[in-house]
Amino acid sequence: MDKPLIVGVDGSEPSLRALDWAADEAALHGVPLRVVHASRWEWYEGREPSFGINGSSVQDLSERIAASAVERALRRTDSVKATAEVLSEDPGLALVRLSREADAVVVGSHGRGELTELLLGSVGLSVAAHAVSPVIVVRGREENLEGCFRTVVVGVGDFEDGSGDGSEGGSEEVSPAVEFAFREAQSLASSVTVVHAWRCPARELPDFPVMVHDEHQERAAAQVDKAVRKAVAAHPGVKVRREIVEGHARTVLLHASRTADLLVVGARRRKGHVGMQLGPVNHAVLHHAACPVAVIPHT
Numbered sequence: 001m002d003k004p005l006i007v008g009v010d011g012s013e014p015s016l017r018a019l020d021w022a023a024d025e026a027a028l029h030g031v032p033l034r035v036v037h038a039s040r041w042e043w044y045e046g047r048e049p050s051f052g053i054n055g056s057s058v059q060d061l062s063e064r065i066a067a068s069a070v071e072r073a074l075r076r077t078d079s080v081k082a083t084a085e086v087l088s089e090d091p092g093l094a095l096v097r098l099s100r101e102a103d104a105v106v107v108g109s110h111g112r113g114e115l116t117e118l119l120l121g122s123v124g125l126s127v128a129a130h131a132v133s134p135v136i137v138v139r140g141r142e143e144n145l146e147g148c149f150r151t152v153v154v155g156v157g158d159f160e161d162g163s164g165d166g167s168e169g170g171s172e173e174v175s176p177a178v179e180f181a182f183r184e185a186q187s188l189a190s191s192v193t194v195v196h197a198w199r200c201p202a203r204e205l206p207d208f209p210v211m212v213h214d215e216h217q218e219r220a221a222a223q224v225d226k227a228v229r230k231a232v233a234a235h236p237g238v239k240v241r242r243e244i245v246e247g248h249a250r251t252v253l254l255h256a257s258r259t260a261d262l263l264v265v266g267a268r269r270r271k272g273h274v275g276m277q278l279g280p281v282n283h284a285v286l287h288h289a290a291c292p293v294a295v296i297p298h299t
Contacts, residue, residue, distance in 0.1 A: 003103040003133075004034040008095050008123070011037075011065040014108030016072065018138035021145060021292060022106040023073040025136075027080045028187050031103050033073055037066040038087040038094040062086045092126035099131035104294075109139030120286045128267070128286060128295045129278045134180060135295045136262075137286055144261060144291035150190040153260040153291075154181035155253050155281075156227045157196045157220070174230045177266035177296040182231045182238055184262060184294075191239040193260065196224045197252040198244070213246070220244045250284035257289040264294045 007022035009015045019035070026033040039062045066084035073082045087094045099105045107128075110121030120128075120137060128135045138145070154177055178194075185192045198220040200213070221244055232240055245252045257263045265282055278286070278295075285293050 002031045003101060004032040005029070005104055005106065006034045006036055006095065006098050006102040007069075007106040008036050008038070008091060008108075008127075009065060009069045010091070011068075012108065012110065014110050014138075016069075016108075017145065018106050018108035019069050019073060020076055021136070021138045023076045023080055023082070025104075025106070026082075027077040029103070033080050033082040034098075034102075035066055035069045035073065035082060035084045036087065036094065036098060037062050037069070037084070038089045038091040059086075092123045095123070095127045096130045096132075099127070099133040099135070102133045104134040104136055105131050106136045106138060109137055125278070125286065128282070131295075132269075132297065134176075134297070136292055137295070138292045139286075140257070140289060140291040144257075147188065147190075147261045149259050149261050150188070151193050151260050152181050152185040152188070152190055152262045152264060153193045153195055153253070153256045154178055154264040155196070155249065155266070156194050156224050157198075174234070175227065175266060176298045177264050177294075178228055178231050180294060180296050181262075181264040182235045184264070185238050186235050188261070190261065191241060193241045193243055193256060194224055194228055195243045195245070195252055195256050196220050197247050197249040199246060199248070216246070217244060250281045253281065253285050254288055254290070257285065257291045257293075260291045262292050262294055263289050264296060267295050267297050269297045269299055 005022055005026045007019055009019055023033060039058060063086055066086050070082045070084045073080065095105050095107065105127055107124045109124060120139070124137050128137060156178065181192055198216055200216055221242070224242055224244060228240065243256060253263060253265070263285060265285060267278055267282055282295065286295070
């Protein structure tokens, strides 16, 4: 059986945007949609909080949120099989656990105060950092969410914190992030923009900056070609554009996200490491990208 696409919902507007995106994605790929609502309030069962919320009312509310989300998904598309699940568990921990049996996990982008569209909430950040499956954080402007640009952007290369595709410039094997981007673009009948950022090491301080610039640009182009060669051959119908830019990776990726329907980045999962497994580049795009961000784990 196909693994389900799991989407976390809490009834908020960002989570409903994520639900809509997930319903479209599940229909596109022909996989089941599993709507999950987890509530830590149920930990207080038998110990009613002082402000009058009891376990029974929280359970009823949770079931209504989940059922309403399923109804919304089915109204959006009748070609997807959607089910609901209510859990008495921390939302972040629940989604990370369920990622082991998911095709991907989809979450909304939660903000704080006036920066609602900029900052990712703790649940989304935790899931992106620890999930076994790909994680898509649905954020950005309406035109990006609606697929107006027909472009999937993928970061290629070693961005020094695991935020690239994981190729590290030496292997011709297709990285999980590159493969995900090409498959998604093929399903959407979209193009792929392969982005690689490079910087001239400060220690070089060249006497002939133009020559050194050209040397780094050529080296970066060769790295990109090597990283995507097999994916290009496997997906001949996907149009590919290469964007090789001198500059900070996070700046280059955020700029590319403005005209993308999806930004794909890799994230290394370090065995035995229990802390956050996202570097500064991944943090930047998750908090500030203008389009949904897919984080693809690799080792």
